[in-house]
Amino acid sequence: LSENGEAVVCGRTDAEEQPQGWRYVKNAEDERPIFAVEKEREYFFPSSYPIKTHQKSKASKTIPPSSESIELAFLLKLPIDHPKAKTNQVPQWLIEKGIPAHATETRYYYSNNQWISRFEWQDPDRSKGHDKTIRQCHRKPNGKVKWSKGDRSWLPPRIEEAFAKRAGGNLAQGTGKWILGVEGESCVEAARSLGLVAITWQGSAWSEEELTAGLTELKQSGVAGLVYLPDNDEPGRKKAELVVSAAQSLQFPLLIIEPLALWQEMPHKGDLVDWIAWGKKQGLLSKDLIQGLEQAIKKNC
Numbered sequence: 348l349s350e351n352g353e354a355v356v357c358g359r360t361d362a363e364e365q366p367q368g369w370r371y372v373k374n375a376e377d378e379r380p381i382f383a384v385e386k387e388r389e390y391f392f393p394s395s396y397p398i399k400t401h402q403k404s405k406a407s408k409t410i411p412p413s414s415e416s417i418e419l420a421f422l423l424k425l426p427i428d429h430p431k432a433k434t435n436q437v438p439q440w441l442i443e444k445g446i447p448a449h450a451t452e453t454r455y456y457y458s459n460n461q462w463i464s465r466f467e468w469q470d471p472d473r474s475k476g477h478d479k480t481i482r483q484c485h486r487k488p489n490g491k492v493k494w495s496k497g498d499r500s501w502l503p504p505r506i507e508e509a510f511a512k513r514a515g516g517n518l519a520q521g522t523g524k525w526i527l528g529v530e531g532e533s534c535v536e537a538a539r540s541l542g543l544v545a546i547t548w549q550g551s552a553w554s555e556e557e558l559t560a561g562l563t564e565l566k567q568s569g570v571a572g573l574v575y576l577p578d579n580d581e582p583g584r585k586k587a588e589l590v591v592s593a594a595q596s597l598q599f600p601l602l603i604i605e606p607l608a609l610w611q612e613m614p615h616k617g618d619l620v621d622w623i624a625w626g627k628k629q630g631l632l633s634k635d636l637i638q639g640l641e642q643a644i645k646k647n648c
Contacts, residue, residue, distance in 0.1 A: 417574065417602065417644055419637075420524035420544040422508060429536050430455055437466060438494070446480060455532035457504045460486040461497070463532065463549060474616075481550055496549075503546035503561040505535055510568050520544055521570040525602075527640075528575040528590065530583055534619040541623070541633045553586050558593035565599070572600030574644060579606035579617045602647060609643040 436452035450468040457463070463483055470478040485497035509521030527538050527545040538545035546565075548557060565573065575590050577583035587603050594601035606613050610622045626636045 417525050417572070417648070418523070419574065419641070420509060420521045420526055420570070421542050422539065422544060423511065423513070423520065425542055426539050429540070430532075432467070436464075440494075441466065441480075441482070455504055455536075457501045457549060461499070461501055465532070483550065500557065500560060501549045502564060503548055504532060505539070505544075506546050506561065506564060508539075508544050509546070509565060509570055519568055521565065521568060523569060523571050525572045525574050525600075526565060526570055528573045529619050530576075530578045530586060531618065531620075534576075537620045537623050541637055543637070553589055555589055555593050555596070558589055559596060562593055562597055562599050566597055572602065574602045574604060576604045576609065576619055577606065579613045580615055583618075602644065604643050604647050608646045609640065 430453050432451035432453045434449070434451055437446055437448050437450050442448050446466055447468045450466045453465045453467070454462050455465065461484075463481055465479055465481055467477055467479040469476065482494055483496040484492060484494050485499070486492055487497075509526055510519045513520055513522075521544055524544075527543050529535055529538060529545055529547050531547055535545045535547050546561065548561060562573065573590070573594065575587060577587040583606070591601060591603065593599075606617065610617070610625065612625075613622060623636060626639070631639075
């Protein structure tokens with residue numbers, strides 16, 4: 348136990364199964380995990396309202412004055428352009444690094460010349476039954492493809508859908524509405540399958556600078572705010588804190604949804620994709636899932 352009583356080394360608790368109210372920090376020299384007391388976090392909302400805090404184990408009591416002020420942005424119509432997994436796409440240099448040649452590739456485009464490739468293959472030793480690797484790629488001015496991020500910034504994928512004009516009017520879909528923010532391209536596509544306008548940021552782009560650039564685009568287009576759902580793990584919470592910091596710097600309205608407020612049985616590392624898949628197995632329709640998301644928003648307001 349540390350002198351201040353806020354950290355402890357425990358050889359009986361798995362690092363991935365941290366006790367409620369505690370968070371995993373790192374391993375000690377003898378490889379036993381170190382846990383620290385989970386402190387209250389601050390979540391941002393418009394400067395005219397005081398910042399409130401919440402404990403990790405409780406539903407978030409944050410952001411706008413009432414859930415009635417949050418209206419999610421929807422697509423004009425359900426998309427049919429979801430990225431599809433393809434076979435026989437693994438480049439030789441990845442095979443030489445140990446990626447199975449039979450792995451599938453799914454490409455998520457951030458622009459015409461920027462995309463990430465998700466290579467996935469079956470692995471029964473993994474908790475989800477599969478393993479994956481994510482690789483950045485871009486097309487150089489000379490047309491050649493290079494497997495790296497490149498020098499240009501990457502805006503959030505599908506962010507242009509927030510700017511698309513509404514049917515029969517000049518207002519953008521996101522104007523005066525709240526956009527859903529999630530962690531990962533597959534979660535964006537899952538949200539789109541429900542008809543929601545959603546964004547994420549690319550792997551290495553989870554810096555305050557890149558986050559601020561994306562939120563600035565939303566703010567300047569008249570988007571009312573961002574409802575953000577992190578993954579249910581410590582990296583997810585840390586990314587949520589980065590989003591909070593970026594939103595604060597812009598005075599941009601933000602609501603963080605506690606994952607367990609959306610789905611009490613959400614597994615460790617669970618996300619929106621898992622929740623929707625679970626809901627479909629229960630026979631829930633898209634409208635039911637949207638209603639569940641709106642109820643989670645109310646819980647976190």
